[in-house]
Amino acid sequence: MTTDTPARLLQLLSLLQTPREWPGGELAERLGVSRRTVRRDIDRLRELGYPVQATKGADGGYRLVAGKAMPPLVLDDEEAVAIAVGLRAGAGHAVEGLDEASVRALAKLEQVLPSRLRHRVSTLQAATTPLTSGDGASIAPETLTVMASTVAARERLRFSYRAGDGTETRRLTEPYRLVSTGRRWYLVAYDLDRADWRTFRVDRVSEPCATGARFAPRELPTGSAAEYLRQSVYRRQETYAFTVTFAESAEVVGGRLPAWLGAPEPLGSRGCRLHATTGDPVQWLAVRLAMLGCEFTVEEPQELVECARELGARLTRAAGG
Structure with a gap:
């Protein structure tokens, strides 16, 4: 029997977070109470903001339903490890769609993980190798979580930075945002x-350290x-304009394009450009x-037209066409 009320509430909440309805008698038996x-x-639990729904009947039942706000979650060891490993695997590479909010979630989770679970997460990650595409470089998840926390x-952030020519410098910064381009984090x-x-x-970046x-x-210029990054990157490299109709x-x-490419222009029933x-x-x-996954036509530049034509021909040959 669980006599400690806070511990019993956590145990009850853990049971209710399983997607099923629990008869009152079964909950009482599990908890060892009336x-x-x-x-x-x-x-x-309802007073704490958890939307617990009750059903009428001989035994009555309870289930946790969606509410107006996100209440705290209670995770068991296996669930916490699974979430941390998944977030770490994605955070280590600039996966499009895994934005700063996901990295903040990883930072919060790792901050409260007990040492035994943190060791399990590190062991699992060390034993696995993700299959990635593109030329995005790998990043230690700890680097991202420190940055996201600051x-x-x-909070001011200090770190070592290696420039493109290999020069190492120490930087003291006021971090504003983390931005993913789909291949890299900035x-x-x-x-x-x-x-x-x-x-x-x-x-x-190496040796990131929150200064406290x-x-x-x-105010950002x-x-x-994302817009500042786009302008900054383009100032440092040769760029070209392109036009594509879909x-x-x-x-x-627009929902499938990376945000840094901008929004397409509607063309009515003809699609967009x-x-x-x-x-x-x-x-x-x-x-x-x-x-x-859309039909498209490259209008310019000619180099992109020829590249798309060559890519299409190569894929056609690969399919035996």
Whole structure:
């Protein structure tokens, strides 16, 4: 019998988070208490914001349903390890769609994991090798979680940074946002030593350290971190404009395109057109467009037209056509 009320409430909550309906008698038996105590504990959970639904009947039943707000979750050891391993595997590579919110979730989870579970997570990750595509570099999940924590807490961040020419420097920054381009993670931050905004490739960062010093957020020169990154990257590399039309609506295409490419222009019943600028190799862009799953036509530049034609012919030959 569980006589400690807080411990009993956690055990009850863990049971209710299983997607099924629990008869009151079964809950009482599991917890070693009376049905009346179960009813009181259910009322306590409701007061804490957990939407527990009761059904009428001879035995009555309880289940946890979706509510208006996200209450705290109770995870057992296996569930916590599974979530941490999954988030770490995704965070180690700039997977499109895994944005800063996911990294913040990993940072929060690892902060409260007991040492025994943290060891299990590290052991599982060390024993597995993810299969990735593209040229995105691997990143230690710990690097991302430290950065995400300082972004959320508005805490100054110090780290070592290796430039493209191999030069190593120490940086003291006020981190603003983490941005994923689909192949790499970048940190947008205010560099205190250079008194200016900078972008840093996270795979070139080492020894990140939260200093504990808080700061008041500064105003970014552009409307968003993604836009600032786009402008910053394009200033440092040769870029080209391209135009592509799609036989799908702007809403469909826009939902599949990475945000940094911008939004397509609606063309009514004819689909939509995307006119954008990129520094990606034309081969990568052709593959990325083909992966959208939409019929499309490349209008310019000619190099991209020829690359798309060659890619289509190669795939046709591969299929025996």
